[in-house]
Amino acid sequence: MKNSHSGLKVFAPASVANMACGYDILGFALEKPGDEVFVKLSDKPGLRITKITGGKLPYEVEKNTAGFAALKLLEHLGETGRGFEMEIHKKMPFGSGLGSSAASAAAAVMAINEILYRPLEKRELLPFAVLGEQIADGAYHADNVAPSLLGGIIFIRDNETLDVHRLPAIKGLHAAVIHPKIEVLTRDSRAILKEHVTLKQMIKQTGSIGGFVTGCYTGNLDLIQRSLTDVVIEPQRAQLIPGFYKAKEAALKEGALGCSISGAGPSIFALCANNLIAEQAGAALQKVFTDQKIESDLFISPINQEGAILC
Amino acid sequence: MKNSHSGLKVFAPASVANMACGYDILGFALEKPGDEVFVKLSDKPGLRITKITGGKLPYEVEKNTAGFAALKLLEHLGETGRGFEMEIHKKMPFGSGLGSSAASAAAAVMAINEILYRPLEKRELLPFAVLGEQIADGAYHADNVAPSLLGGIIFIRDNETLDVHRLPAIKGLHAAVIHPKIEVLTRDSRAILKEHVTLKQMIKQTGSIGGFVTGCYTGNLDLIQRSLTDVVIEPQRAQLIPGFYKAKEAALKEGALGCSISGAGPSIFALCANNLIAEQAGAALQKVFTDQKIESDLFISPINQEGAILC
Numbered sequence: 001m002k003n004s005h006s007g008l009k010v011f012a013p014a015s016v017a018n019m020a021c022g023y024d025i026l027g028f029a030l031e032k033p034g035d036e037v038f039v040k041l042s043d044k045p046g047l048r049i050t051k052i053t054g055g056k057l058p059y060e061v062e063k064n065t066a067g068f069a070a071l072k073l074l075e076h077l078g079e080t081g082r083g084f085e086m087e088i089h090k091k092m093p094f095g096s097g098l099g100s101s102a103a104s105a106a107a108a109v110m111a112i113n114e115i116l117y118r119p120l121e122k123r124e125l126l127p128f129a130v131l132g133e134q135i136a137d138g139a140y141h142a143d144n145v146a147p148s149l150l151g152g153i154i155f156i157r158d159n160e161t162l163d164v165h166r167l168p169a170i171k172g173l174h175a176a177v178i179h180p181k182i183e184v185l186t187r188d189s190r191a192i193l194k195e196h197v198t199l200k201q202m203i204k205q206t207g208s209i210g211g212f213v214t215g216c217y218t219g220n221l222d223l224i225q226r227s228l229t230d231v232v233i234e235p236q237r238a239q240l241i242p243g244f245y246k247a248k249e250a251a252l253k254e255g256a257l258g259c260s261i262s263g264a265g266p267s268i269f270a271l272c273a274n275n276l277i278a279e280q281a282g283a284a285l286q287k288v289f290t291d292q293k294i295e296s297d298l299f300i301s302p303i304n305q306e307g308a309i310l311c
Numbered sequence: 312m313k314n315s316h317s318g319l320k321v322f323a324p325a326s327v328a329n330m331a332c333g334y335d336i337l338g339f340a341l342e343k344p345g346d347e348v349f350v351k352l353s354d355k356p357g358l359r360i361t362k363i364t365g366g367k368l369p370y371e372v373e374k375n376t377a378g379f380a381a382l383k384l385l386e387h388l389g390e391t392g393r394g395f396e397m398e399i400h401k402k403m404p405f406g407s408g409l410g411s412s413a414a415s416a417a418a419a420v421m422a423i424n425e426i427l428y429r430p431l432e433k434r435e436l437l438p439f440a441v442l443g444e445q446i447a448d449g450a451y452h453a454d455n456v457a458p459s460l461l462g463g464i465i466f467i468r469d470n471e472t473l474d475v476h477r478l479p480a481i482k483g484l485h486a487a488v489i490h491p492k493i494e495v496l497t498r499d500s501r502a503i504l505k506e507h508v509t510l511k512q513m514i515k516q517t518g519s520i521g522g523f524v525t526g527c528y529t530g531n532l533d534l535i536q537r538s539l540t541d542v543v544i545e546p547q548r549a550q551l552i553p554g555f556y557k558a559k560e561a562a563l564k565e566g567a568l569g570c571s572i573s574g575a576g577p578s579i580f581a582l583c584a585n586n587l588i589a590e591q592a593g594a595a596l597q598k599v600f601t602d603q604k605i606e607s608d609l610f611i612s613p614i615n616q617e618g619a620i621l622c
Contacts, residue, residue, distance in 0.1 A: 158522075211474065
């Protein structure tokens with residue numbers, strides 16, 4: 001199917017946002033799981049969603065994250081007069097904190113761009129994917145969409161202007177991500193957050209994000225480890241995930257560089273220096289939920305450096 | 312006098328701390344002004360301060376920032392039984408927000424280390440200099456002392472553990488620093504700060520510090536410019552400096568990358584891409600105070616990359 005412009009399929013990966021000290025501004029992409037979007041040209045003008053698998057989502061283009069993102073891109077390109085059919089195949093759980101809606105939006109804009117023979121650079125697709133995710137999420141932020149589309153560890157200076165920066169890839173870095181099958185609604189996870197933080201917490205948090213960025217640029221894993229802390233959001237949201245601190249402690253004991261909540265939860269990520277530690281940290285994370293009789297999915301993955309890809 | 316171990320003189324430069332988005336965690340060193348500390352060996356055991364010029368400061372070693380820093384270093388080295396005489400020559404204004412006490416402390420520990428034939432690396436002197444500054448300042452933080460001692464733009468992940476990182480030098484970078492001769496007491500400047508910030512402000516501030524660090528590592532002056540903002544401290548302290556916003560606007564109009572309060576004020580710094588812009592921004596800053604009939608000292612300087620030096 002690759003490079004056929006009558007129809008093509010794009011995969012966009014899951015992502016971990018709100019990465020420890022980087023609430024709203026730091027995220028990274030996994031290699032799997034991810035969503036697939038299939039697009040083909042049609043004689044009938046307009047964009048239609050013809051099939052959705054893996055989850056109940058609206059077929060109305062304007063209410064669907066992938067559809068809306070694609071539509072906004074088509075409007076920008078002046079291509080709304082043409083006909084497109086879109087299939088969305090959700091291959092990861094909703095409400096897991098793994099950026100499912102972001103992945104669908106990223107895949108959708110990339111698929112549209114490809115089928116039109118790439119009028120935009122991949123990076124230029126970002127605003128449209130963010131608009132799509134906004135449908136699901138309510139907020140305009142790119143810490144899921146940008147890694148899902150572009151790959152890597154993404155730091156965002158400012159979401160409003162999408163001042164997005166890909167941090168240097170660190171060899172060997174792997175993540176263990178556990179998705180305990182409990183429901184945490186993003187709106188609850190947001191509502192729980194206090195509107196204020198102390199000045200001291202802010203100083204800590206600015207120190208941590210600066211330390212994390214410095215660690216990435218210098219390849220200093222010890223510094224990354226010291227910087228992967230969150231004194232603001234994690235303490236407030238931990239209560240939504242039964243056994244969170246036990247899980248975190250278990251992952252750190254296995255040598256993870258850091259461990260915190262993925263997105264708005266309930267998934268938890270552990271960032272690790274290599275695959276072996278990630279496997280061990282992942283097993284330790286999973287055991288904590290198994291012991292509580294909570295089912296979970298475990299994903300072990302290097303940092304995905306490609307983001308959305310044709311497949 | 313250089314390298315004579317019976318007596319030697321060390322110069323430590325002024326520094327700009329609380330650098331915009333980096334409250335308590337970001338500072339840089341100027342080439343001038345600065346303080347000088349002269350140390351010579353003495354047959355009479357113990358450390359004595361024998362002369363202080365340029366300001367009224369306590370001669371009691373334990374109450375003097377330079378003296379206390381030197382004493383703590385001597386204790387660490389087990390050299391308190393030896394005799395030292397110290398002269399302190401203050402060559403910059405007190406209470407200006409230019410890190411005067413930090414410079415004296417940095418010069419003192421370097422002078423002691425040199426006269427003892429360098430038992431420690433320069434970087435290892437940092438905790439003792441910070442202890443010295445703490446005498447004057449009350450708080451244990453290194454965003455003046457570290458640049459004054461080590462030079463460069465210094466980012467501090469954590470003050471408590473002195474997790475201090477020198478950011479890459481960016482060619483051409485200059486600062487204009489204006490010291491309006493008005494009194495702003497550090498304790499007032501601290502007391503004015505609210506204990507809380509909003510979550511939104513924290514997100515902005517973490518974005519800015521991460522952006523600044525990224526800009527330094529990538530040599531991206533545009534990004535540095537976008538990141539040199541402070542939505543938390545500057546708006547609260549601006550009222551202490553008459554005409555602050557007018558001065559800031561004037562410096563930015565001349566092309567400064569950013570402009571904010573130096574330390575606890577009343578000095579204002581403007582970071583600029585080159586010397587010419589720094590000269591122009593500096594003149595514009597000074598004019599705002601001259602127009603208000605407020606005397607001021609203007610310093611134009613590249614980022615000092617050496618910190619404290621033997622002279």
